[in-house]
Amino acid sequence: MVKILYVDPKNCISCRACEVACEREHEGISHIDVYPVEDVEISVPYTCRHCENAPCVTVCPTKALYRTDSGVFVNYLRCIGCRQCIVACPFGIPKFLDIHKVIVKCDLCRHRLIRNLPPACASTCPAEAISFIDEDEVTKIKRGVELSKISEAVKTARTLSYLRT
Amino acid sequence: MPEHLIRAVCPYCGVGCGLMIKSSDGRYVGIEYDYSHPVNKGGLCPKPNDLSFINSPDRLKKPLRKSESGFIEISWKDATKEVAARIKNIIKDVGPNAVAFLASAKCFNEENYLLQKLARLLGTNNVDHCARLCHAPTLIGMGRVTGVGALTSTFEEIANSDVIVVWGANPAETYPILMGQYVLMAKRRGAKLIVVGPVKNKTAWHADIFIHIKPGSDIAVANAMMNVIIKEGLYDREFVEKRTEGFEKLVQVVDKYTPELAESISGAPAFTIRQAAYVMASSRKGSLIWSMGITQHITGTQNVQTLATLAALLGWYGKPGTCVGGLRGQNNVQGACDMGALSEFLPGYVRVTDEAGRKRIAELWGVGELPKDVGITLPCVFREAEAGRIKAAYIMGENPVVSEANSSHVINGLSKMEFLVVQDIFLTETAEHADIVLPAAAWAEKEGSFTNSERRVQWSFKALEPPGEARPDLNIIIDLAKELGLGNYFNYLGPEDVLLEVNKVIPAYAGITPDRLKRNVGGILWPCPSVDHGGTQILHVDRFRTPSGKFRILPGEHQPPAEMPDEDYPLILTTHRVVGAYHTNTMTGRSNSLSKRWPEAEAIINPATANTYGVKDGEVVKLVTRRGEYTVKIRLNRGVADGVVSVPWHWGANILTNDALDPDAMIPEAKVCACNIVKFR
Numbered sequence: 139m140v141k142i143l144y145v146d147p148k149n150c151i152s153c154r155a156c157e158v159a160c161e162r163e164h165e166g167i168s169h170i171d172v173y174p175v176e177d178v179e180i181s182v183p184y185t186c187r188h189c190e191n192a193p194c195v196t197v198c199p200t201k202a203l204y205r206t207d208s209g210v211f212v213n214y215l216r217c218i219g220c221r222q223c224i225v226a227c228p229f230g231i232p233k234f235l236d237i238h239k240v241i242v243k244c245d246l247c248r249h250r251l252i253r254n255l256p257p258a259c260a261s262t263c264p265a266e267a268i269s270f271i272d273e274d275e276v277t278k279i280k281r282g283v284e285l286s287k288i289s290e291a292v293k294t295a296r297t298l299s300y301l302r303t
Numbered sequence: 304m305p306e307h308l309i310r311a312v313c314p315y316c317g318v319g320c321g322l323m324i325k326s327s328d329g330r331y332v333g334i335e336y337d338y339s340h341p342v343n344k345g346g347l348c349p350k351p352n353d354l355s356f357i358n359s360p361d362r363l364k365k366p367l368r369k370s371e372s373g374f375i376e377i378s379w380k381d382a383t384k385e386v387a388a389r390i391k392n393i394i395k396d397v398g399p400n401a402v403a404f405l406a407s408a409k410c411f412n413e414e415n416y417l418l419q420k421l422a423r424l425l426g427t428n429n430v431d432h433c434a435r436l437c438h439a440p441t442l443i444g445m446g447r448v449t450g451v452g453a454l455t456s457t458f459e460e461i462a463n464s465d466v467i468v469v470w471g472a473n474p475a476e477t478y479p480i481l482m483g484q485y486v487l488m489a490k491r492r493g494a495k496l497i498v499v500g501p502v503k504n505k506t507a508w509h510a511d512i513f514i515h516i517k518p519g520s521d522i523a524v525a526n527a528m529m530n531v532i533i534k535e536g537l538y539d540r541e542f543v544e545k546r547t548e549g550f551e552k553l554v555q556v557v558d559k560y561t562p563e564l565a566e567s568i569s570g571a572p573a574f575t576i577r578q579a580a581y582v583m584a585s586s587r588k589g590s591l592i593w594s595m596g597i598t599q600h601i602t603g604t605q606n607v608q609t610l611a612t613l614a615a616l617l618g619w620y621g622k623p624g625t626c627v628g629g630l631r632g633q634n635n636v637q638g639a640c641d642m643g644a645l646s647e648f649l650p651g652y653v654r655v656t657d658e659a660g661r662k663r664i665a666e667l668w669g670v671g672e673l674p675k676d677v678g679i680t681l682p683c684v685f686r687e688a689e690a691g692r693i694k695a696a697y698i699m700g701e702n703p704v705v706s707e708a709n710s711s712h713v714i715n716g717l718s719k720m721e722f723l724v725v726q727d728i729f730l731t732e733t734a735e736h737a738d739i740v741l742p743a744a745a746w747a748e749k750e751g752s753f754t755n756s757e758r759r760v761q762w763s764f765k766a767l768e769p770p771g772e773a774r775p776d777l778n779i780i781i782d783l784a785k786e787l788g789l790g791n792y793f794n795y796l797g798p799e800d801v802l803l804e805v806n807k808v809i810p811a812y813a814g815i816t817p818d819r820l821k822r823n824v825g826g827i828l829w830p831c832p833s834v835d836h837g838g839t840q841i842l843h844v845d846r847f848r849t850p851s852g853k854f855r856i857l858p859g860e861h862q863p864p865a866e867m868p869d870e871d872y873p874l875i876l877t878t879h880r881v882v883g884a885y886h887t888n889t890m891t892g893r894s895n896s897l898s899k900r901w902p903e904a905e906a907i908i909n910p911a912t913a914n915t916y917g918v919k920d921g922e923v924v925k926l927v928t929r930r931g932e933y934t935v936k937i938r939l940n941r942g943v944a945d946g947v948v949s950v951p952w953h954w955g956a957n958i959l960t961n962d963a964l965d966p967d968a969m970i971p972e973a974k975v976c977a978c979n980i981v982k983f984r
Contacts, residue, residue, distance in 0.1 A: 151475040151482050152505050153882045158352040158896045162333055166896075176940070179508040261336040264346045265483025290493065 139272045140207060143246065143260060144279075145183050150267035152181035156259035160244075163258045167235065169244040170259050170268075183268055185259070186210065186231045186244035194223035194232055194243075202241070211248070214240045246270075304328045308335050309766035310824065312753050313351045314409065314746045315885050317631030318342060318458075318480045319755025321824065322351055324747050329768035331357045331747070341825035342458070342759070348479035349883050349897060354747075356893035357767065361729050363742035364771025374730075374740065379772060379782075386697075386739055387786035389722045390425075393694045399426035399674070403684045403693050406432040406644035407700030407776075408633035411751025412760070413801035414776040415635070416642040416650060417793070418699055421784050424670060424792055428655050428678030429693075431646045433701055434636050435681040436708075439968035440598040441629035442640060444607030448615075448855050450848025452652070453637060454592075454628035455620060456841040457757045457828070462488045463624040465586035468497045468579075470610060471521065471596020471974075475505035476882040478630050482506060497579050499524065500596050501877055502907070502949050503942030512579050515944060518877045518975040519600055519864035520569035525609045526861070527565030527573075528580040530557045532616055537584035539618030546847070547615055549856035556858035568861060570944065588624030589617055598629065599708075599974040604967035605859035615854045621843040631756040632886075634746075638754030641809065641829070646678030651809035667808050668792060680969040682707065682962060685716030695722040699776055700743065704732040705887035705955055708971035709930045709962035726779060729889050732955075742773040749775035751798040752820055754829070758839075760815050761826030777801070814838075864975040865963035868946070872928060872977035874912070875947045876959060884953040891953075906950040907940040908980075916980045925981040926950065931958035932981075948978055 154172045161168040170185040188209035195203045195210060202216035203223055217240040223232045224241070232241045247257035255261065260270035308323040321340030325333040331354060336345035366382035367374040377385075393401050404422040406415045415432070422430035434442065442452035449455070461467060462485040474482040487509065490496055498510035499521070507513045516524055532538050533554055543550050562573035562580075583589060591614045597606045611627060619625040631637050643650035653660035655677055665673045679687055681703070687693040689712065696717075707713045717723055717736040725737040728745045748769040754760045769775075777798055784793040795801050799817040806813050811830035819834065820826055828838035846852035868875055883901035885891045892898050906926060908918070918924055920939045925932050926948060933956050943949050950956045952973070961976035 149483070149487055151479055151487075151509070153348050153476065153479040153483075154900060155347060155349040155352055155479065157900070158349040158883075159347075161896045162352060174505075179503075181505075181508075255335075261338075261345055262347045262352055263483070264343070264348055264479040265487055267483075286493065 139274065141270050142273055142276065143185065143188065143257060144269050144271055144276050145185070146267055147180050147182040149265045150181040150183055151265045153264060155262045155264060156183055156268055159258035159262040163247055163250070167242060169242065183259070184229075187229060188244075188246070193226040193228065197222040197226040208251070209246045210243070211245055212241055212243060214238070217241050306332065307766070309764050310337065311747050311766055312634065312761050312763040313347070314634055314890070315350045316478055317633055317636060317756035318478055319634065319753065319757070319759055319761060320347055320351065320480055321761070322347060324354070324766035326766050331355065331767055337824075339824060342755070343480045343484065346480055346484060349900075350885055350891060353894040353896035355895060356890045357745050357747060359729070359893040361893060362770045362773065363728060363730060363740060364773060365742060366772070367740040369738050379774070382739055382741060383782050383786050386724050387783060390695060390697070391787065393722065394425060397694055400429060400678075401692065401694040402427060403429040403431075403679065403696045405681065405684070405696065405698040405701050405703070406430060406639055408433050408636035408639045409700045409746070410635065410639070410776050411746075411749070411763070411798060412635065412638040412642050412754060412805065413751045413798040414699070414780065415639040415644045416801055416805055417777060417780045417784075419643045419650070420668065420792070421780060421787075421789065423649070423673050424668070424789050425787070426674050428646050428674050428676060429684070430644055430678060431681040431684070432639050432644045433633070433681065433706060434640050434645065435968075435970060436599070436706060436973070437595060437632045437636060438598055438629045439970050440603030440607045440965060443968045444604040445611055445628060446652070448608055448611045448849070448857055449620070449843060451842055452640070453758050453842070454626060454756055455843060456626045457759075458485045458626070460624055460626045460841065461485045461590045461592070464489050464494055464588050464590040464626065465624065466495050466497065466583050466589035468499065468583060468589065468591045469506055470499045470591065470593040472500070472592060472594030472630055473504040473506045473879065474630065475509070477594065477632070477880050479882060481630065495582050497582060501944065501947060502879060504879070507942070512575060512582060514571045514575050514579055516569040516571045517944065518875055518947065519602075520565075520861065521597060521600075521606050522602060522609050522859050523560060523565045523568040523861040524571060524576060525613050526557045526560035527562045527576050528583065529553065529613055529616055530560045531562060531577055531580040532584050533557060537581070538616040539587055542618035543616060546620070547854040547856050548851060553612065553856045553858045556860065583617060587618045588622070589614070589619045590626040591619060592626065592628065592630055594630045594632070596974060598970055599972060601865050601963050601965050601972045602859065602862050603965040603970045605862070608857045609859045612856050612858065615856065620854065621841060621845070623841065634755070635753040637756060637758060638752070638760070641754055641812070642805070646680050649673070650805065651811060664808060670792070682964060682969060682971055685713045688716035688720050691719065694720060696720055697724045697726075698733060699726045702731040702733045702887040702889060704736070705957060707962070708957055708960040708973040710955070710957045711931055712962060726776060728773070729893070731887065731889050741779055742771065743779065744769035744773045744775045748773070749777065751777070752802060758828045759826050760812070760820060760829060762817070762820035865972050866929070866961050866976045868977045872979045873946070874978050874980065876926065876928060876976050876978035877947060877949050877974050878952040878956060878960065879949050880953065881951050884951065886953065888953045904935050904951050904954040904956060905938045906935045906948055907938050907943050908948050909941060909943050909945045910939045911945040912948070913937065913939050916982065918980060918982065923983065925983065926959055926978055927981050928959040928961075928976055928978045930961070933959050948980070
């Protein structure tokens with residue numbers, strides 16, 4: 139089973155620990171950003187989705203961007219800085235790093251994964267807004283949330299009918 | 304060079320998270336998450352994710368003496384000699400009460416214990432620390448009603464609650480692990496979250512019910528909730544009858560506080576107050592936690608007693624799923640209080656006026672008599688210095704120039720002192736006024752125990768080497784004591800020896816030995832009366848620790864803040880914190896990943912207020928109060944009410960705040976004062 143970076147903005151408390159942790163693990167560059175959306179009072183941790191059929195990989199002329207079973211990665215030696223991936227990515231993830239003239243993006247903390255440690259953002263997140271879990275675990279969590287909403291609604295309805303009598 | 308991982312406790316807030324310091328050749332190179340730690344299970348907020356302040360070139364490396372041409376480096380021998388000689392002279396000429404000691408909620412239990420012991424053996428109870436600015440009202444208020452000032456149970460019980468009330472606090476920014484792993488966990492299990500406060504902050508974003516009140520109207524709102532709960536018979540009758548005393552008085556007091564009256568005082572809709580009261584009364588398993596929004600008021604102690612009483616009406620004590628108390632702001636503020644670094648308490652909360660208790664400790668220390676007059680408190684140190692009654696101060700790891708309310712008084716007081724010693728890891732704003740500056744080792748460069756907000760005592764190991772000649776605070780105090788001729792009472796080889804003495808002096812710490820702490824990740828919760836005792840998770844299970852064994856209901860009346868808006872200063876000023884800056888920013892300000900994200904203060908005001916004053920988002924203005932002025936960038940935020948300005952205080956905004964004191968706990972009213980916005984041309 140492949141583990142994925144599961145981001146649930148509903149749990150995010152906007153503390154930006156993920157940014158600071160990512161920056162520490164990646165020589166001062168963070169590949170994740172948290173955006174508070176004041177109007178709807180929710181914060182969104184924003185990072186690479188590691189798409190199965192990744193547009194950035196498709197458009198990359200030098201195969202600097204490539205996909206393995208675990209995610210999408212960059213081979214910096216091959217990157218020619220053409221920025222096609224920036225145009226192609228539907229989420230605006232790849233960033234051009236001016237000092238090295240290459241594209242950078244989330245690498246799922248590969249250096250940690252090989253030591254069996256979860257990515258830094260998922261490790262540090264105080265609120266379970268970011269977790270590194272099995273794919274089917276995500277389905278379970280989402281279904282659990284839906285089921286608890288139904289049971290909540292039934293409970294409320296029962297309480298209301300009790301109060302009315 | 305090989306890398307090492309050593310277990311330490313986070314040096315920031317009172318949650319007490321565990322982490323591992325990664326070092327190479329004794330220098331900090333990073334951290335690793337401690338997934339097995341019972342408090343945070345690996346998770347960390349942004350602050351400990353970048354601890355690079357510890358490698359900052361600004362670290363103090365040699366003792367400094369102030370000269371006409373600025374600070375000059377001196378040897379440890381000369382520094383210790385001079386400090387001892389000057390303190391001795393002042394004691395000889397004016398008496399020991401002309402000297403004040405400030406202990407530190409950032410230092411280990413052992414170090415705080417030794418500093419208060421030194422003060423008391425020199426003959427003064429003038430020893431205090433920043434708990435005075437945060438939870439002194441909680442300590443005193445909770446002490447009066449329940450007998451113990453500390454949090455009544457663990458964070459785990461918050462996660463087990465059905466209702467969580469967060470009052471005057473913003474754990475999403477100040478206590479992220481508590482918010483994310485415990486409060487939101489409870490919410491995911493179906494608990495309801497009620498947030499009360501003057502700013503719709505990031506915690507309130509997650510609330511089921513948010514009660515938006517004006518600063519300083521807490522008692523009116525809490526009394527109105529109790530009014531509803533009592534009138535509609537929703538309180539826990541069994542608990543109130545069997546385990547509390549003074550209920551009749553409460554009924555009389557809250558009678559007039561209808562939700563409508565509370566609405567007229569607080570601005571929060573009566574409907575919302577009623578709704579919250581119903582939700583709270585829907586479960587006997589609830590938690591009520593608060594922070595500076597409750598304590599930093601002239602009614603701070605009353606606020607605490609009122610909230611504690613509200614929880615008592617609902618039976619939220621002494622069982623799983625309940626937790627009541629203040630969230631302590633510093634990693635060891637609970638411990639520094641336990642160790643007696645307070646002007647009215649000896650170690651273990653023995654009042655200095657309690658003759659039998661004083662005698663017991665004097666005997667354990669092997670001295671004849673200990674001073675019996677209550678010492679002066681932290682805010683009063685600077686007032687008394689201004690008046691010429693305090694001649695010298697010894698400040699360990701505190702920065703009152705930034706943290707105190709009405710801080711120009713502090714600067715004035717410090718400059719009036721004949722002699723000031725500051726022991727710190729950086730040349731702080733306070734240290735700049737010192738005659739002698741002593742370079743201290745940071746927490747990861749030494750070892751000892753911290754006590755978190757839950758009363759959890761944990762050992763933090765030494766992971767790094769201190770820079771230059773910086774030394775652990777413990778060794779500095781021991782050497783100073785020896786130089787002062789008190790060497791016989793300070794025979795310690797290390798923090799272990801001190802903790803073994805603490806085991807004898809404080810009954811609640813009797814079983815918390817250095818050996819056990821070093822073996823137990825996650826530590827032990829006091830009270831722990833013996834070495835075979837596992838610690839106490841939940842307090843007040845059978846009886847409260849009051850003389851009668853019952854919860855003492857002490858009702859409070861609403862009282863307006865000391866300074867209200869008027870024609871000259873038409874706005875209300877309150878203060879808040881941000882997640883990436885910590886207190887006076889001496890540490891976070893020197894950690895690059897943090898300081899670049901949280902570079903400066905941004906005061907928040909409602910767009911309507913901005914309209915009235917013609918201020919735009921991002922504009923730099925001057926905030927003016929009767930005590931000072933402060934230049935700050937404005938951000939528009941609908942989360943603050945019209946007419947209220949909220950400013951983070953990490954960058955020096957306490958120049959504005961009011962130092963009117965709560966008569967019970969002597970805490971300044973930093974959370975409300977009148978202010979005005981002045982535009983630059």
